[in-house]
Amino acid sequence: MPRVLITETVLRDAQQSLVQGRLKLQHVLPIAKNLDDIGYHALDAWGGWTFAASVRALQEDPWQRLRALRGAIEKTPLQMLIRGQTLIAQSHQPDDVVRAFIQQAVEDGIRVVRMFDPLNDLRNLEVPIEAAHQAGARVIGALVYSPSPVEDEAWLVRSANRLKALGADWIGIEDVAGGERARDRDQAPHQHPFPLNDSPGAHLLLRRDRSRRDRGGYGTLSARLGRLATGHRDDGRQPARRAV
Structure with a gap:
């Protein structure tokens, strides 16, 4: 996985x-x-x-x-x-x-x-x-x-x-300003494994995960883990430790 x-x-x-x-x-x-x-x-x-x-x-x-x-x-x-x-x-x-x-x-x-x-x-x-x-x-x-x-x-x-x-x-x-829109990322999802530093970027993180980019970005962890739990990505942490 x-x-x-x-x-x-x-x-x-x-x-x-x-x-x-x-x-x-x-x-x-x-x-x-x-x-x-x-x-x-x-x-x-x-x-x-x-x-x-x-x-x-x-x-x-x-x-x-x-x-x-x-x-x-x-x-x-x-x-x-x-x-x-x-x-x-x-x-x-x-x-x-x-x-x-x-x-x-x-x-x-x-x-x-x-x-x-x-x-x-x-x-x-x-x-x-x-x-x-x-x-x-x-x-x-x-x-x-x-x-x-x-x-x-x-x-x-x-x-x-x-x-x-x-x-x-x-x-x-x-x-930081969130200028990179999710629809733009879908145009060329595999050109490079870009992480994101994006203040409002929970939706971008999800799009990044779906396009198989291999590193994380800056976003609220609780929101992101909820999305990942319904997909097929592993965050590498023990289930008992996920309530942070």
Whole structure:
């Protein structure tokens, strides 16, 4: 049976969107074992705006936070997000800084690195992808999607193939605004295994599952599992653990 791999986002992207990254470590650690036991493919736990929020709002050391999470979550791979060559900053960083940052993150517990360039300049992912692989992590190379005459289906496929050539283990689409409509996905369902980052995207997730794309996206887990239960996809988790 084909499997859908689910990444839980509550430790980073979800709480970043809802409470601007203000989820304290003391609130995370009591539920860490529960999250670890569910059987997720990965836990999106670090990077992005939550790095700055740890310093500015929580007065926490983000590196210590990562090490504490790794100590409490022993089985499930931890995932982080970086904005390509800018890492978690607002401007491009030197290559040696990029390499050192990623190396340290992997040493402290990161196993999957999700990365994108805001302007889809894939040259800015070359060093981060190489650094992540050298450090022993796997890479999700993501494209920022916005409907336009330029960024059409053919452009997505070309860019995805470029990411694959750079060494990305998985290809993702950052479609936060939900611009990719379900009817558009049906036109070319097998061109590439695109995951979706889509705020209102429960219907897109179902269409993606039906067209046999091989990785998950961002949507409400409870809504999605109900749909999967009536189909022929396996989410890889034990039935007793599905009430989350």
